[in-house]
Amino acid sequence: MPAVTAAAPPMTCRPFGPGPKVSVFTLGLMRALASPLQLQQVVAKALAIGINHFETAPSYGPSRIYLGQALAALAVPRHRYVITSKLLPGMDVASGLAVVRATLRHLRLDRLDRLAVHGINRPEHLHWALDGPGAEILAGCQAEGLVRQVGFSSHGSPEIVEQAMVSGRFGFCSLHLHLLNPAMMPLARQAMAAGMGVMAISPADKGGRLFDPPDLLRRQCVPFDPLELAYRWLLGHGISTVTVGAAHPSDLVWAQRLAQVGDGMPSSVAAVAERLDQARQQRLQDTFCGQCRRCLPCPEGIDIPALLRLRNLRLGHGMVAFCEERYGLVGQAGHWLPTVRGDACTRCGDCLPRCPRNLDIPRLLQHTHGLLQGPPRRRLWG
């Protein structure tokens, strides 16, 4: 494979907190791991279309090692790429620093551009990062010049994300921000207004398996492809960058087509997104969950909005495979996803007076369970 020496074609780059700008598409390196050559081919394609931001993590198997090998084999000049790696919360200081040093060794770098706490999903993770060993690790990495900027990713609630954001400790965050799950968008705007970078986690997959959308969703998104609409909608909202967990060079086709995306929300995108919203509500009628979260907390620990969101998508857009997959992961993925399924509802009624839509939540949870239950699943990693 030839060395990467020529200038990449222009892909729009945006600020991502302090530090170098990043391309509007980020290559997530958790899937192209069958061989070093597979990852190298994906990295080469990403560079060729102007992607300059790569995301890796110790949890992604040999990803860091393969990425270091690929960048060396392709002779990519250092100024051509920005790397974000991650660190799981919970480690003691010595272990955390050892992981960061191993990351640098694998990547063949003296300094990491960005380091994210991988999954501030619960209060104890935030405490670790702000006041516990994590605080010492992050400060030590920056003092030693091992890391330029720190941030976090979260699969947690808006409350925990907001606490992390307003701590002022982080320069960027990676969030579940999606066309079909916009609950975090106000927080994303708040973060960007405060100068933080915001990355949307995997719109193609976590955003609804949009790489393989159902026919109903396809029809509802016309004239856009559902994945195209999802990307345009996020970037139209000013999100700094969106991740693509490409397994093959061909998975970067939309990143290539949208490489020169501009600022601002195109009216055509806003109109179709609005139409999609209306279609969902019309199909759900008086069982539509508005995702306001006022029904929480549930004494059984059921994340009512998260489960009813799957019901919204299953019935509103025909998203059978995605919703069954995500429901199958409930209770199977620790703190990364909801832990309690809908059939755990005891019908205690606590949530009922809090729902502004007067939904029969116990009945809807039972319906969701019947609709989506299947064999338990496993996450991609961890």
Ligand code: SF4
């Ligand atoms: S009725 Fe069911 S969902 Fe509502 S609070 Fe009680 S256990 Fe939770």
Ligand code: SF4
């Ligand atoms: S209060 Fe009602 S509408 Fe709001 S998230 Fe809960 S179930 Fe949905």
